[in-house]
Amino acid sequence: MAEQAEAAPAADPLDVLVVGAGISGIGAAWHLKTQCPGKTFAVFEALDGIGGTWKIHTYPGIRSDSDLYTFGYRFKPWTGPPIATADQILAYMNAVIAENGLAPYLHFRHRILQASWSSRDRLWRVRVDSPDGERTVHARFLWMCQGYYDLSKGHTPDWPGFADFAGMVIHPQDWPADADIDGRRVVVIGSGATAATLVPAIADRCAHVTMLQRSPTYFVTGRNANDLADELRRLEIDESWIHEIIRRKVLRDQADFTRRAEAEPEAVKKELLMGVRAYLGRDFDIATHFTPRYRPWQQRIAFIPDGDLFRCVAAGKASVVTDTIERFEPQGIRLASGDRLEADTVVTATGFNLRFLGDIPFDIDGEPVAWNERLTYRGMMVEDVPNMLFVFGYFRASWTLRVDLLGDFVARLLRHMDDIGAAEIRPEPPAEMAATERLPWIDAENFNPGYMMRGQDRLPRRGRQPDWQHNQDYWTEKDEIPAIDLDGPGLVYRDAEGRVLGKDAAAA
Incomplete structure (x- = not known):
């Protein structure tokens, strides 16, 4: 069973640290192992087992409200009823872990206390409360997979x-x-x-x-x-x-x-x-x-x-x-x-209370990050936050559809960084956007449940340009995200010495 893996990560620094072992984190692990086989990675989970919301919620009748043909991963056939119980979903996730040898990468009761980026080292320094006490792990890239609400307390x-x-x-x-x-x-x-x-x-x-x-x-x-x-x-x-x-x-x-x-x-x-x-x-x-x-x-x-x-x-x-x-x-x-x-x-x-990235304190070179003041690049990376991607799924389609899309994107991005010798990537909006209005994460005319309206101030901002918002449209993103030009506007790369690479080098 996946719940048995407790060994310490073998590498420090890790190439990738995945935070969260719910439906997103397990999907991330699969993408890393299959598409980036040379990368070292670990999955840290604060709970004592996989599942996230499907582990926490044990109320009578707990079931999906999305069909499992799309809530399930694209790479793992679903053979049960379209609407599944929590136990069926957990069994499916455990089968993914067993069939793909993911258990050694999973580390439970590992709660992130703080994440600090060092521009000198081009590394994340992550403080963790683990079964062996507090310790520090270093990672070149963070992949945040905690979902978007507070698992510790409902509203x-x-x-x-x-x-x-x-x-x-x-x-x-x-x-x-x-x-x-x-x-x-x-x-x-x-x-x-x-x-x-x-x-x-x-x-x-x-x-x-x-x-x-x-x-x-x-x-x-x-x-x-x-x-x-x-x-x-x-x-x-x-x-x-x-x-x-x-x-x-x-x-x-x-x-x-x-x-x-x-x-x-x-x-x-x-x-x-x-x-x-x-x-x-x-x-x-x-x-x-x-x-x-x-x-x-x-x-x-x-x-x-x-x-x-x-x-x-x-x-x-x-x-x-x-x-x-x-x-x-x-x-x-x-x-x-x-x-x-x-x-x-x-x-x-x-309902529930919104949280962004589990309310983990982040800082960059000692400067705290205020998420609700920053734009996101396509709802997956945050303005001027290096080497970090988060998973935020769809409201009108299954969450996991975006896990697969972003899994492909991360694998492609990491390979591209290796190809050009990049140690850092930061999303940086064009200068003309600095003075423009920064809008709430989602337009209330588009989607307005109570939890979203209560928690907008905890989420990042969106811009008016498509590259700087999460449009919640899977049917558009399924074509757009695979076609993102990794050398296009908004993505700035630096080498280990801090020198800007590629198209932005001359401007720098």
């Missing part, structure tokens, strides 16, 4: 009277192993994918479960199966072919749906609500409880496999209440409407 609003509630309060991100909800009256606060997953997963155990939402979310329903994949398997087609065919079909369908959501939002809205109506019938108040105030795809659309949430509601095992909380009381929640929800247990499925 819980400060409601009036919250401390007065006499029952049990649980955040899904910190679900107790001994949580007893059998026969209890449970209120799940939230309307997103987590709430929609939890409600049907616990409905048969509770006396009753109520999903309390401030405003509705769009959902899409369907069978948790892929008919084309099943037919290709019946025809005994090779699994690698099936994976590629279904992956392309899913991506094409997603691209078409995204374009339709922008071009004809009312038609898409009608189709989504018809899918809900098919389960709940004509008498259910869909206008109040399942009709969002925003257009489709301004926030993530969660997939409800086999309509399980709606079937629970239709059967009377679960209720949906759309209202705001006035205050908590010892035995429940008083709503703004004056109604009262009685509860023995409250589950706060109210």
Whole structure:
């Protein structure tokens, strides 16, 4: 099992230090081993095993809200149902590790305390809290793969009277192993994918479960199966072919749906609500409880496999209440409407807190880096931060699609640096951009879930030029990122002595 690797990295300095052993970090390790076989690297993970979010989240029913043909890696065929449980995803990741000999590169309980760049040495000096105590590791390149939210604590609003509630309060991100909800009256606060997953997963155990939402979310329903994949398997087609065919079909369908959501939002809205109506019938108040105030795809659309949430509601095992909380009381929640929800247990499925690069302190030659003041180069490298790339995936497509794209890019970049004798690369925007407006990471008109709006000030900035923003468009980036001119504008290389290389040498 991958969880057994604890040996110290063999090289110092490492060519590459990967931070995080979730879906991004394991993908990064595969790309380094297969595309840069001469490079030394290690993967440091603060937890005691792989998985990241899939390890942390243990609430009932935990599952993906993306299909695994695209959430899975391009190089590892997915053979299970399109929507997978956390255990299935972890098993898939462990298979990737075992099949590719990645375990020796993984180092658990290695929490990064600080990362400091030395322009004199052209190295990152990384302080690490490890099982053997605090130590320092040096690396030529950092590949940051921690995801984008705080795994240590979920977001819980400060409601009036919250401390007065006499029952049990649980955040899904910190679900107790001994949580007893059998026969209890449970209120799940939230309307997103987590709430929609939890409600049907616990409905048969509770006396009753109520999903309390401030405003509705769009959902899409369907069978948790892929008919084309099943037919290709019946025809005994090779699994690698099936994976590629279904992956392309899913991506094409997603691209078409995204374009339709922008071009004809009312038609898409009608189709989504018809899918809900098919389960709940004509008498259910869909206008109040399942009709969002925003257009489709301004926030993530969660997939409800086999309509399980709606079937629970239709059967009377679960209720949906759309209202705001006035205050908590010892035995429940008083709503703004004056109604009262009685509860023995409250589950706060109210989202998460954004973090950038795990809130690790970074400095360059002793000067702290303020991420929220800097632009990013294509949402993967940060202005004037040397030899560092981070993974930030897609909101409207599977996160892992960008892991594979950036894995190819990093491998190509490292080989290019070797070819030209570069010890350092820094993204540097053109001089004329210095005085231009630095915009939030993402346009609220484009994508505006609560966690993003709450946390914009923790993220880097974007510019108006395409090279200086993460456009969240996989269907464009899948062609653009492989075609990036590594000697093009915005990327400045230096040798071990600090001399500028290539096209920028004369200007320097």
